[in-house]
Amino acid sequence: MYEKLTPPTTGSKITYKEGKPIVPDDPIIPFIRGDGTGVDIWPATEKVIDAAIAAAYGDKRKINWFKVYAGDEACDLYGTYQYLPDDTLKAIEEYGIAIKGPLTTPIGGGIRSLNVALRQIFTLYACVRPCRYYPGTPSPHKSPEKLDVIVYRENTEDIYLGIEWREGTEIGQKLIKYLNDELIPATPEHGKKRIPLDAGIGVKPISKKGSQRLVRRAMEHALRLPKAKQMVTLVHKGNIMKYTEGAFRDWGYELATTEFRDVCVTERESWILSNKEANPNISIEDNARKVEPGYDALTPDKKKEACDEVKSVLEAIWHSHGEGKWKDKIMVNDRIADSIFQQIQTRPDEYSILATMNLNGDYLSDAAAAVVGGLGMGPGANIGDTCAIFEATHGTAPKHAGLDRINPGSVILSGVMMLEYMGWQEAADLIKKGLGNAIANRQVTYDLARLMEPPVDPPLKCSEFAQAIIDHFGD
Structure with missing residues (x-):
């Protein structure tokens, strides 16, 4: 089946049912080492993941790693410009989950970006980027601990389609x-x-299908969060790009209020409901006046539209969401993209899940990562209905390759996301605990060490940081 690959002789395949992985206790998982510093950060990551699984489950569970190739390493094995060989694509398709280090931007060969190519080939439409703070991590922000968000970025459309x-x-x-x-x-x-x-x-294609399947994933994730974090914010520039980004917003609301009607409330709906709760005898028009800024200056048609909205909401959901019941629902709202860049810094604790399109999501996820410590600590997942790829979010940093000094945190935390996706939460929690304790004890690589007060000297090597994480599993 493969030209140059040999799968593990032991282990089982991950399968999918209705978009969810069915994971055996001995899954075979392909990994791509990555270019540049991948030579350092992947061995560290594999060591941490294996140790966490052993600590959590003993010999009852184990990952059987399957090395596949992409980037410069693939060209060395398969030939010039063979950055993404068919062997690798077949292996990822067959085994369902993969994890990878950073990949170089190809020179020639017709592929603009290996990362984008993988997302499009496997229809990995949801890029998921959690941004949370680990105490002790140096940050330029005054209160980085207040930011705890998950960016859901649509992965297959927008100008990133490359037409x-x-x-x-x-x-x-x-x-x-x-x-x-x-x-x-x-x-x-x-x-x-x-x-x-x-x-x-x-061209900038934004489709209803693409938008709604992304928002569906975000809503499903919100249901798994604690009540206080059950919020989904649709991020867009629909005030300017009405038929693309504005449509994303509208389709997102449509999906939320149909498929998730019993468990969600929109921000405007909450205003209408709370107005009636505060004053049970409030008229439809007075309610609309409170909800719609400048109501009295509106045209008659716009006033009617505002009143119709109030009437429709009360008729449709007062019985199920009124009398304060809406407060236990997922809050769905929307924000203009440029505004959200300010608000993740000035009002970070008001947000939880940010669902947006490809370009906005690229900017926003990196900006949020900067608040909590940078891309060195930023994990990422690309998820579809029958495949998922977890990845480092930073570049290849070739000048640091082979020096055993780079921070492996990004791909290690991507491994945490992979374990959570597999349902192996106990192992994932051990890694998060070990990582947090290592940082809190100032056992860090040079990128974090130089920014701490006082600076840590000497910093840990990449491999030493991995061992420190493991050593702190039991704290």
């Missing part, structure tokens, strides 16, 4: 002329807008 044309190309110019001469004039709301002929041009 674009360079300035001056024949097809690019044809498209611009077609838009300028045919489509824009036929759409009155675009007025006299024109696209310059010397522009590069790309």
